[in-house]
Amino acid sequence: MGASFSLHLLGSSRRMQQFMQQLPNAVFLVNQEGRIVEANDRLLHVTGYQHEELVSKPFSVVLPYRGSMEQLYRELLKKEAETEQPVEVEWRDKQGKSGKTPAMIMVQQADQPLYMVHLFQLTKEIDYTLSQRFLQKLTNETSLGVVILNEQAKIVEISHMACKLLGIERPQVMNRHIDQVFAGIPEEHRLIKRELLEGVKLHNVATTWTNNKQRYELIVDANTLQDEAGKIVGAYVLFKDITNLRSFEQKIERNERLAMIGQIAAGTAHEIRNPLTSIKGFLQMFLQSFSDNGMMRERSYTEIMLTEINRINSLVSEFLLLSKPRDVQYSLVDLNIIFEEIMPIVESQALLHGIEVKFASRSKLPMVVGDNELLKQVFINICKNGIEAMGGAGTLHISHHIAPEGDKVSIDIRDTGPGIPVYIIDKIFDPFFTTKEEGTGLGLSVCQKIIHDIGGQIRVSSKGYGTTFHILLPYL
Ligand SMILES: Nc1ncnc2c1ncn2[C@@H]1O[C@H](COP(=O)(O)OP(=O)(O)OP(=O)(O)O)[C@@H](O)[C@H]1O
Ligand SMILES: [Mg+2]
Numbered sequence: 229m230g231a232s233f234s235l236h237l238l239g240s241s242r243r244m245q246q247f248m249q250q251l252p253n254a255v256f257l258v259n260q261e262g263r264i265v266e267a268n269d270r271l272l273h274v275t276g277y278q279h280e281e282l283v284s285k286p287f288s289v290v291l292p293y294r295g296s297m298e299q300l301y302r303e304l305l306k307k308e309a310e311t312e313q314p315v316e317v318e319w320r321d322k323q324g325k326s327g328k329t330p331a332m333i334m335v336q337q338a339d340q341p342l343y344m345v346h347l348f349q350l351t352k353e354i355d356y357t358l359s360q361r362f363l364q365k366l367t368n369e370t371s372l373g374v375v376i377l378n379e380q381a382k383i384v385e386i387s388h389m390a391c392k393l394l395g396i397e398r399p400q401v402m403n404r405h406i407d408q409v410f411a412g413i414p415e416e417h418r419l420i421k422r423e424l425l426e427g428v429k430l431h432n433v434a435t436t437w438t439n440n441k442q443r444y445e446l447i448v449d450a451n452t453l454q455d456e457a458g459k460i461v462g463a464y465v466l467f468k469d470i471t472n473l474r475s476f477e478q479k480i481e482r483n484e485r486l487a488m489i490g491q492i493a494a495g496t497a498h499e500i501r502n503p504l505t506s507i508k509g510f511l512q513m514f515l516q517s518f519s520d521n522g523m524m525r526e527r528s529y530t531e532i533m534l535t536e537i538n539r540i541n542s543l544v545s546e547f548l549l550l551s552k553p554r555d556v557q558y559s560l561v562d563l564n565i566i567f568e569e570i571m572p573i574v575e576s577q578a579l580l581h582g583i584e585v586k587f588a589s590r591s592k593l594p595m596v597v598g599d600n601e602l603l604k605q606v607f608i609n610i611c612k613n614g615i616e617a618m619g620g621a622g623t624l625h626i627s628h629h630i631a632p633e634g635d636k637v638s639i640d641i642r643d644t645g646p647g648i649p650v651y652i653i654d655k656i657f658d659p660f661f662t663t664k665e666e667g668t669g670l671g672l673s674v675c676q677k678i679i680h681d682i683g684g685q686i687r688v689s690s691k692g693y694g695t696t697f698h699i700l701l702p703y704l
Contacts, residue, residue, distance in 0.1 A: 254350040258287045258343040262297045274350045276322035297343050301333045373467035381406050395439045424463040445474040493547040500544050508537050546670045563593035570604050574611045581615050588627040594637050594703040598682040606678050609671040610641050610697045617645030637703040648690040
């Protein structure tokens with residue numbers, strides 16, 4: 229192991245400085261008196277000193293060694309000869325924090341000895357430039373996908389999020405060609421395409437990606453990387469997961485749609501109702517005279533017409549409910565009384581469908597502030613949905629609990645039906661969304677409006693089997 233070198237080969241001290249800067253290690257020069265005469269930037273960086281703070285200081289500032297530099301040099305030489313490896317020395321930084329690192333000292337024995345101290349392991353850390361640190365941060369970032377390709381379309385960098393999203397493991401794909409990595413996916417469906425290297429640029433392109441049943445909404449940016457001469461030497465792809473943002477947008481869209489439907493409904497509902505009232509009046513007159521004249525067939529037709537008109541009427545009423553920013557009649561409502569009044573209706577419907585009803589909360593419910601009639605409508609609607617979902621057999625459970633937030637009571641209406649498939653669960657509160665032949669799809673949207681208006685919330689949980697609607701209400 230060559231432990232000495234000839235300094236005159238290096239020439240002037242400026243050349244020496246340059247030489248030291250090029251070295252990958254933290255390096256400093258110590259003179260015969262044991263004082264530091266030069267230090268490279270890497271040493272300054274790891275120790276936290278300024279150049280002028282180190283120069284002419286005793287070397288023990290960096291290497292807390294009691295003896296002289298000559299003694300340290302000899303000690304290391306000896307150990308090195310035994311182990312045939314650089315020997316560890318203790319070092320410390322400006323803050324006084326100390327550590328160990330393998331070191332080698334080279335000496336130039338001219339008229340005055342000069343020692344060049346190399347601290348090896350202090351290289352790696354400072355080898356990171358700020359941009360490398362930035363890249364490191366990006367690759368660990370959970371919401372940002374980063375993929376860097378070299379000119380042969382091999383992956384040279386990939387972030388954790390990108391791996392998760394693409395369903396791959398970082399060590400398995402690093403330095404591998406994208407055709408190998410994405411062999412199972414046709415080129416046109418890939419997120420990382422070869423054509424990127426041909427200069428295809430993407431900027432804020434919205435796309436979706438599904439992996440492991442999880443659907444991601446992404447915004448993608450991609451571009452090539454060029455060298456100084458403008459030659460394409462690689463490409464990068466960045467994508468941001470905006471799934472949450474998208475569902476927020478969809479909520480806004482839905483609300484806007486609701487508002488629009490509301491306006492149309494409000495405008496037309498009255499116009500429909502008025503003529504209906506007169507039609508109904510005349511039909512009732514007909515009914516009377518058909519009865520009086522024994523015209524039973526005509527009478528029964530008229531009865532059917534009246535029932536149908538009542539149906540239209542109630543539909544229009546629901547419309548009006550949805551649309552008008554109704555002044556809610558806030559009054560103190562006893563939920564026990566509400567349920568006492570609706571249970572016969574619910575139970576008779578259940579009986580009709582062969583369903584059992586279990587009402588665990590009888591007489592245990594708190595007082596809430598709301599509108600009596602509207603609240604009844606909500607509970608009936610949701611119970612009716614549950615009963616309809618079970619079709620023929622099952623149990624409808626009605627219970628309640630205090631919500632974890634503490635300020636709301638949750639009325640829980642659970643059925644043992646088939647559950648709500650994930651792909652429609654987002655839509656069930658939309659007006660006119662129905663999966664029933666006879667349904668209007670207004671039930672839940674009306675319920676939601678009523679409950680929102682009194683500061684409550686409806687939550688649904690449905691995991692494959694059975695569905696629970698939680699109606700959360702501020703209580704007293
Ligand atoms: N308990 C439930 N189990 C399974 N699916 C349900 C349940 N409740 C609601 N749904 C689904 O939500 C849809 C919308 O319900 P909503 O009450 O708004 O309308 P509807 O019941 O179809 O019609 P309407 O209430 O106007 O008669 C239903 O068609 C059904 O697909
Ligand atoms: Mg319904």
